[in-house]
Amino acid sequence: KNEVEQSPQNLTAQEGEFITINCSYSVGISALHWLQQHPGGGIVSLFMLSSGKKKHGRLIATINIQEKHSSLHITASHPRDSAVYICAVPRTDKLIFGTGTRLQVFP
Amino acid sequence: EAQVTQNPRYLITVTGKKLTVTCSQNMNHEYMSWYRQDPGLGLRQIYYSMNVEVTDKGDVPEGYKVSRKEKRNFPLILESPSPNQTSLYFCASSLAVNQPQHFGDGTRLSIL
Numbered sequence: 001k002n003e004v005e006q007s008p009q010n011l012t013a014q015e016g017e018f019i020t021i022n023c024s025y026s027v028g029i030s031a032l033h034w035l036q037q038h039p040g041g042g043i044v045s046l047f048m049l050s051s052g053k054k055k056h057g058r059l060i061a062t063i064n065i066q067e068k069h070s071s072l073h074i075t076a077s078h079p080r081d082s083a084v085y086i087c088a089v090p091r092t093d094k095l096i097f098g099t100g101t102r103l104q105v106f107p
Numbered sequence: 108e109a110q111v112t113q114n115p116r117y118l119i120t121v122t123g124k125k126l127t128v129t130c131s132q133n134m135n136h137e138y139m140s141w142y143r144q145d146p147g148l149g150l151r152q153i154y155y156s157m158n159v160e161v162t163d164k165g166d167v168p169e170g171y172k173v174s175r176k177e178k179r180n181f182p183l184i185l186e187s188p189s190p191n192q193t194s195l196y197f198c199a200s201s202l203a204v205n206q207p208q209h210f211g212d213g214t215r216l217s218i219l
Contacts, residue, residue: 030205031205031206033207033208035208035210041195041212041213041215042210042212042213043197043199043210043213044210045207045208045209045210048205048206048207050205086149086150088150088208090204090205093155093157093163093204094152094155094165094166094204095140095142095152095155095204095208096152096166097142097149097150097151098149099147099148099149100149
């Protein structure tokens, strides 16, 4: 079993839908990263959170440390949100990644 | 502008010909790291560095070398590349492993 599991692997949505991507991990962590990788390949950091909830525009990330689970929500999804979303957790000084969720939002 | 710069962006080469992928950051970050990304496997850490002259193996270090002689630079060296090292490579930097990561644009490497 992978230390970081994401679901679903693939997700399609209509523009305007509410999106949820899940990340579960099996190691104790100090923080969790959510990353976005666009079709061109570049990776950007969306959130780094260690407790509770963070919001940036239409993106919301939550984490439950006791349940070892985090969610990334996208409200009012738009075709430009189409990307691969990746969660990652530190394990001592290393970063362990989920395999990503590929999201496609259609107009 | 804060950035992580990788070069080259694309490289096609042959088995056994030594190559270096450079990585430079201008944010005075202590933590730097190299990852490879392969279909179905996601991102995997090759090597990381906590600071100058401090490097350590990630999860897939075989066939790679790194050095950290200066804080801003963290080159990835393939002494004798093989086809199984064909991949998309990313360099990243941050203040620490549990701080936001800044990624370079990636280097697509093909070893024939």
